[in-house]
Amino acid sequence: MIYPLRADIKKVLIQILIAAMGTLVAHAAELAPFYQGKQITVTVGNPAGGGYDVYARLLGRHMPKYLPGQPSIVIQNMPGAGSINAAQHLANVAPRDGTAFGVLVPGAIFDPLIEGQAKFRYDPGKFEYIGSADSGTRVCFTSLQSGIQTIEDARKTKVLVASTAPQSSAIDYALFMNALAETKFEVILGYKGPADLILAMERGEVAGVCALDSATVASIRPDWLEGEKINLLVQAGLQPSSEIKSPSIWKYIKGSNRPVAELIVSQQEFGRPFMAPPGIPAYPLKLLREAFNSALKDPDLLAEANKMKLGVAPKTGEEVASIVRKLYGAPPDLVERARRILRP
Numbered sequence: 001m002i003y004p005l006r007a008d009i010k011k012v013l014i015q016i017l018i019a020a021m022g023t024l025v026a027h028a029a030e031l032a033p034f035y036q037g038k039q040i041t042v043t044v045g046n047p048a049g050g051g052y053d054v055y056a057r058l059l060g061r062h063m064p065k066y067l068p069g070q071p072s073i074v075i076q077n078m079p080g081a082g083s084i085n086a087a088q089h090l091a092n093v094a095p096r097d098g099t100a101f102g103v104l105v106p107g108a109i110f111d112p113l114i115e116g117q118a119k120f121r122y123d124p125g126k127f128e129y130i131g132s133a134d135s136g137t138r139v140c141f142t143s144l145q146s147g148i149q150t151i152e153d154a155r156k157t158k159v160l161v162a163s164t165a166p167q168s169s170a171i172d173y174a175l176f177m178n179a180l181a182e183t184k185f186e187v188i189l190g191y192k193g194p195a196d197l198i199l200a201m202e203r204g205e206v207a208g209v210c211a212l213d214s215a216t217v218a219s220i221r222p223d224w225l226e227g228e229k230i231n232l233l234v235q236a237g238l239q240p241s242s243e244i245k246s247p248s249i250w251k252y253i254k255g256s257n258r259p260v261a262e263l264i265v266s267q268q269e270f271g272r273p274f275m276a277p278p279g280i281p282a283y284p285l286k287l288l289r290e291a292f293n294s295a296l297k298d299p300d301l302l303a304e305a306n307k308m309k310l311g312v313a314p315k316t317g318e319e320v321a322s323i324v325r326k327l328y329g330a331p332p333d334l335v336e337r338a339r340r341i342l343r344p
Contacts, residue, residue, distance in 0.1 A: 033069030034098070034287060040073045042274075043090060043102035045083025047193040051216030053077060054310065055133045055272045056103050059292070062301040066291035071099075079193060082168045083108035084120070091122035094277045098284025101130055101276040106267035107169055113328055114339045115167075125328060126278035128285050129270075129320040131292045134215060134311045136271025137237035137244060138173060140185075141217075141230045142208030143201050151233045151247060154183045161210045162200040163187045170197060172264065172342050173211035173236060179341045180261050181234075181252040185210050195220055211236055213271060214244060218309040225309075236265055260337045263330055270320045289317045 042060060046052040053075070060073035078086040083104040094100035109124040117123060140161075142148040148159050163170035166189065174185035188206055191197050194216045197209045210233070217224055224230050225244060232246035240248035253261045274292065276285060295301055296314040305312050315323075 034284065035067045035071035036069030038069065038071045038099055040067075040071050040098075041094070041100050042073060042075050043086050043094065043100070044075060044077045045079065045086030045102065045104040045108060046077070047079045047195070048077050049220070050194045051213055051219050051310075052083075052103050052105065052272065054219045054308065055215075058301060058304060058308075058310070059133065059274075059295055061304075062295040062298050063291045065298075066294040067287060080165075082111070082165055084111070084167075087124075088121045090127070090275065090277050096277045096279045096281075098276070098280055098288065101274055101288060103272060103274045105169065106136075106270055106273060107167060107172065109270070109273060109324060110264075110267040110327070111167055113330070113335060114342055123278075124324055127275040128278065128280050129317040129324070130274040130276055130285075130288050131296075131317045132270040132274065132315040132320050133272035133296060135237075135313045135315065136213040136215060136268045136311075137235050137241045138169065138211035138268065139214050139217060139225075139235050139244060139246065140173070140177070140208065140210030140233045141212075141224070142233060143204070143230060145204065146207035146231070148207050148233070149231045151181075151183065151252065154185065154233055155181070155252075156184070158184045158186055159208065159210075160206040161185050161187055161208050162191050162197040162206040163189050163209075164191050164193060164197070165189065167342075169211060169213075170209060175344070176261060176264050176338075176341050177210065177234075177236075177249065177252075180257040181249060183210075208233070213268075214241070215271075215309075215311050222309050237268055238262065238265055260334055260341070263327075263334055263338050264342070266323070266327060269323050270315060273320055275317075275320075285317075292317070 042056050044053050044056045056075050064070045086102055087104050087108045090102045112120045148154055161174055171187045174187050177183045178185055194212055198220055200206050201208055227245040234249050235244045235246045236249045
């Protein structure tokens with residue numbers, strides 16, 4: 001004989017069954033690849049076609065294969081104010097679930113140190129750094145028609161150079177070289193991006209540019225770094241590049257001037273910094289960092305980068321975060337000297 005279940009026992013069994021089903025569904029979700037069916041947006045703080053954009057699109061083609069679920073990656077260009085617009089977007093608007101990260105010019109990380117944190121709607125120390133694709137070397141150069149053939153010429157004669165907005169590298173480097181290497185660069189502001197700076201020089205509106213990242217120059221004019229179509233005046237990097245046919249800035253900056261110049265140039269150690277918004281959970285951050293590191297060792301990516309003459313000298317997210325902490329731990333008197341030079 002089969003006896004019917006009491007109503008109260010039936011209710012308890014139903015609740016147990018519902019709970020068990022919920023556990024199974026949750027477990028199945030955990031087993032599904034994290035990025036399955038998702039899309040990642042990469043915000044680039046520079047216009048399309050420039051060096052930062054090129055690196056972002058290169059990674060966008062190769063990172064998905066190293067992310068569980070192989071999400072699509074789309075590029076969103078958000079130029080303006082030396083990548084500060086993009087930095088503010090990442091810090092305050094972008095989702096914090098692993099579906100958004102960005103790449104900024106190093107100056108957007110460096111500027112709050114020089115100008116004071118209160119002026120900015122983001123804190124560079126709170127970004128979750130994914131890594132840097134390259135450690136950049138910046139170059140100052142002039143057209144063959146300018147009459148300025150060497151850095152010694154630029155120390156004797158006024159040289160018009162093109163720049164974008166205030167606080168961009170193409171004005172900061174001219175200012176610190178004027179102050180510490182006795183050059184006579186005069187900056188003309190108002191151009192939109194690296195390609196426009198080069199066009200301004202080609203049109204004869206200015207004599208040259210000081211300074212652009214060497215990879216950016218290579219991405220726009222691939223044969224220029226060979227030194228036959230422009231005058232390469234000087235290169236700026238903590239360690240001189242043997243591949244660039246110009247003298248190092250350290251030949252002209254010595255003594256007590258060198259530490260302040262090194263502070264300014266140290267931002268190039270994370271020349272192509274990729275970061276996620278503050279507060280991203282640990283698991284997607286781990287996935288992004290691992291995929292970033294793997295993609296930059298991928299033979300297909302490296303072959304593509306070599307064809308485009310892009311340098312690939314990656315740093316991990318932990319390394320970039322450590323450099324940023326060290327930068328913001330610089331002695332106050334050194335920071336003040338840099339501030340007086342860069343923000344007169």
